[in-house]
Amino acid sequence: MNIFSFDEQYVASTYGRQKVHFVSGKGSLLYDENGKEYIDFGTGIAVNGLGVKFQPWLDAVKAQLDLLPHASNLYYTSPCALLAEKICSRTAMKKVFFANSGAEANECAIKVARKYSFDKYGSGREKIVALKNSFHGRTITTLAATGQDAFHKYFMPFTEGFVFGEPTFESVKALADEHTAAVMLETVQGEGGVNALGGEFLTKIAAFCKENDILLVIDEVQTGNGRTGKLYSFQNYGIIPDIFTTAKGLGNGLPIGAAVFGEKTASVLGKGDHGSTFGGNPVACAGACAVLDAIDDDLLAGVAERSKYIIDFLSALPSVKSVTGLGLMLGIETDDAAAKVAACLEKGLVVLTAKNKIRLLPALNIPYDILKKGLEVLKEVLA
Numbered sequence: 001m002n003i004f005s006f007d008e009q010y011v012a013s014t015y016g017r018q019k020v021h022f023v024s025g026k027g028s029l030l031y032d033e034n035g036k037e038y039i040d041f042g043t044g045i046a047v048n049g050l051g052v053k054f055q056p057w058l059d060a061v062k063a064q065l066d067l068l069p070h071a072s073n074l075y076y077t078s079p080c081a082l083l084a085e086k087i088c089s090r091t092a093m094k095k096v097f098f099a100n101s102g103a104e105a106n107e108c109a110i111k112v113a114r115k116y117s118f119d120k121y122g123s124g125r126e127k128i129v130a131l132k133n134s135f136h137g138r139t140i141t142t143l144a145a146t147g148q149d150a151f152h153k154y155f156m157p158f159t160e161g162f163v164f165g166e167p168t169f170e171s172v173k174a175l176a177d178e179h180t181a182a183v184m185l186e187t188v189q190g191e192g193g194v195n196a197l198g199g200e201f202l203t204k205i206a207a208f209c210k211e212n213d214i215l216l217v218i219d220e221v222q223t224g225n226g227r228t229g230k231l232y233s234f235q236n237y238g239i240i241p242d243i244f245t246t247a248k249g250l251g252n253g254l255p256i257g258a259a260v261f262g263e264k265t266a267s268v269l270g271k272g273d274h275g276s277t278f279g280g281n282p283v284a285c286a287g288a289c290a291v292l293d294a295i296d297d298d299l300l301a302g303v304a305e306r307s308k309y310i311i312d313f314l315s316a317l318p319s320v321k322s323v324t325g326l327g328l329m330l331g332i333e334t335d336d337a338a339a340k341v342a343a344c345l346e347k348g349l350v351v352l353t354a355k356n357k358i359r360l361l362p363a364l365n366i367p368y369d370i371l372k373k374g375l376e377v378l379k380e381v382l383a
């Protein structure tokens with residue numbers, strides 16, 4: 001059986017796939033059907049943040065699979081309660097809603113932002129200011145929240161009420177008026193080109209939102225779970241959102257999403273206001289508990305150290321125009337990124353694109369010998 005032609009015949013053609021069939025992996029190494037080894041600087045788009053089959057995650061997942069894979073949210077199960085406590089205690093947030101993906105977590109955040117405003121001010125205060133070049137997901141509403149025209153085609157009508165600012169304080173302030181419920185942003189725009197918005201902008205926006213009772217919603221789907229050198233990226237800046245969302249790396253290989261609520265928003269959702277059949281699934285949550293336990297100060301220090309190592313290495317290469325991003329979420333500005341990504345793959349290195357950049361999302365704990373080998377491949381391709 002040829003899996004490439006089978007896939008092309010029977011799986012919806014929504015992805016521009018690279019012609020590689022991965023069958024196994026461990027840590028920062030992946031293997032294709034011919035046994036060829038690849039160094040993984042993509043982590044399945046920031047999902048396998050602690051590496052493929054990270055042992056504590058695998059143990060927790062297997063134990064929970066043996067115990068009880070699913071019960072439904074009509075009953076209590078322990079992994080989701082334990083996970084919610086871990087997220088809250090490490091962020092000073094108050095409550096968590098569990099979903100299964102980043103887009104769903106963002107849907108929930110948008111619902112909560114609008115209901116907060118409705119409960120307090122009545123109708124007419126539902127506008128959400130998002131940013132140009134943002135990415136918030138693929139549902140009709142999260143596409144509407146995504147500040148890229150390419151995503152606003154075909155599926156009309158989109159959810160109303162989103163406007164897009166430049167990532168400057170003046171631009172956001174000019175859009176955020178008395179009809180505005182929330183400002184929604186990623187601290188480092190991932191799909192939009194690995195653009196770090198920076199502390200000055202973020203602290204000003206946070207203060208402005210607080211003054212005007214506009215909710216600050218931070219999308220930590222890609223930046224979260226240690227990726228930028230803190231557990232959640234807003235912790236780099238001493239700001240606290242009213243809602244943040246996360247997914248990807250929280251699951252380390254299983255689907256999970258979470259919308260996390262602060263003081264103001266913790267009690268916005270009541271019984272029947274929102275739900276998800278699989279949300280809070282015990283297996284995904286048991287794995288996520290192991291993920292959070294592993295992301296301690298030592299691991300985060302290692303992220304910052306690896307980040308500096310990569311940036312220093314790449315900045316010295318003549319064909320690299322700039323390196324953007326934060327922590328282990330890095331973008332390389334160079335010519336013809338897509339062709340270079342394909343050339344890396346050919347040489348056994350998995351990297352991604354983001355807009356016209358090469359994007360690196362290696363595991364937070366990638367061993368230095370593997371990291372160095374991967375960077376040498378990148379150097380060859382960039383030469």
Ligand SMILES: *Cc1c(COP(=O)(O)O)cnc(C)c1O
Nearest residue numbers: 101102103135136137190221222
């Ligand atoms: C990937 C991503 C999403 C969407 O997550 P899914 O799990 O694919 O729904 C939303 N926001 C950001 C910032 C992302 O990187």
